[in-house]
Amino acid sequence: MSELLDDGVLESLLGYLPHQGAAAHREIFLGWLSDLGLKTDVQNLFITHGGQHAISIALNMVSAPGEAVLTEQFTYSGMVALSSQNGYRLHGVPGDAHGLLPEALDRAFGETGARALFATPTLQTPTATVMSSERRELIANVIKKHGAFLIEDDVYAFLFESPPIPISMLIPERSFYVSSFAKCLAPGLRIGSLVAPEPFRDRVINAIRATGWMASPIMSEVVSRLIHSGDLSRQVHAKRGAAARRNAIADRVLGNWLSPLSAAPASIAGCLFRPDGP
Numbered sequence: 092m093s094e095l096l097d098d099g100v101l102e103s104l105l106g107y108l109p110h111q112g113a114a115a116h117r118e119i120f121l122g123w124l125s126d127l128g129l130k131t132d133v134q135n136l137f138i139t140h141g142g143q144h145a146i147s148i149a150l151n152m153v154s155a156p157g158e159a160v161l162t163e164q165f166t167y168s169g170m171v172a173l174s175s176q177n178g179y180r181l182h183g184v185p186g187d188a189h190g191l192l193p194e195a196l197d198r199a200f201g202e203t204g205a206r207a208l209f210a211t212p213t214l215q216t217p218t219a220t221v222m223s224s225e226r227r228e229l230i231a232n233v234i235k236k237h238g239a240f241l242i243e244d245d246v247y248a249f250l251f252e253s254p255p256i257p258i259s260m261l262i263p264e265r266s267f268y269v270s271s272f273a274k275c276l277a278p279g280l281r282i283g284s285l286v287a288p289e290p291f292r293d294r295v296i297n298a299i300r301a302t303g304w305m306a307s308p309i310m311s312e313v314v315s316r317l318i319h320s321g322d323l324s325r326q327v328h329a330k331r332g333a334a335a336r337r338n339a340i341a342d343r344v345l346g347n348w349l350s351p352l353s354a355a356p357a358s359i360a361g362c363l364f365r366p367d368g369p
Contacts, residue, residue, distance in 0.1 A: 112138030
C-alpha cells in the first residue's frame with residue numbers, strides 16, 4: 092500500500108474502472124492462472140469480489156431459482172449458502188477416492204434435468220480428494236453429452252508444484268473457471284477471478300456491474316504487484332510447506348481415524364474421518 096502512494100498511482104485507482112477489471116490487472120492475473128494450468132484469452136477473464144462472487148455469477152448464467160444444480164455429495168459450504176439465498180436445489184453426486192463417479196453423474200443429469208455441475212476437482216472441500224486425469228476426461232465427456240455446464244472451483248490448485256490440468260481446459264466452451272487469492276494470500280483482499288466462455292462475455296460484465304460495479308481496483312493493484320514482484324510465489328511456497336508439515340502431524344496423531352480420501356500431502360481443504368475408526 093505504501094508503494095501505491097510512493098508511485099503516485101492511488102488517484103488513478105479511485106475512479107470508475109472497467110467492470111471486468113483494468114486491462115493491466117487482468118493480463119497479470121492471466122499469467123498467474125497460466126501457471127496453474129489454465130490457458131485462455133484475456134477477454135474471457137473477469138476480476139471479481141472473491142471466488143464466492145465468481146461462483147454466484149457463474150450459477151446465474153446457467154441456472155435459475157428452483158432448478159437443480161449438481162454438486163459433489165459433500166460440497167462446499169458456500170454452495171449451500173448460495174442455494175439457500177437463490178433457491179437452487181442442490182443434488183449431491185457420489186464419488187470415490189478419484190472424485191465424482193461418471194456413471195452417477197450421467198444418471199443425475201438425466202434424473203434431475205440439471206444444467207450445471209459445481210465441482211472442485213483439485214483438493215475438494217471437505218474431502219480433499221484430487222480427481223485423476225482419466226476421471227477428468229470422463230467427467231468432461233458426461234457434461235458434453237448432456238449439453239450442461241461446469242462451474243470449476245480451483246482455489247487450491249496453488250498447493251501443487253505441477254497442478255492437475257483443470258477440466259475447464261477440456262471443455263472451455265462449457266466451463267466457468269473460478270480462482271481466488273483468498274487461500275494463497277488473504278481472504279480480506281476479496282479478489283478472485285472468473286474465466287467464462289466467450290458467448291457469455293457481455294452477460295458476465297453486466298452481472299459484475301449489477302452485483303458490485305467492479306472489484307476493488309486498489310486491491311487488484313495490490314495483488315498484481317505481489318504477483319509481479321514474486322512475493323505471491325514466495326507466499327505460496329511457504330504455505331505448501333506449512334500444509335505438508337501440519338498434515339504430517341495429523342497423519343501421525345490421527346492416522347487411524349483419517350480417511351484415505353485425505354491423502355494429498357499439501358491439502359488445507361479438509362478431511363473426512365473414518366466412521367469405523369477406533
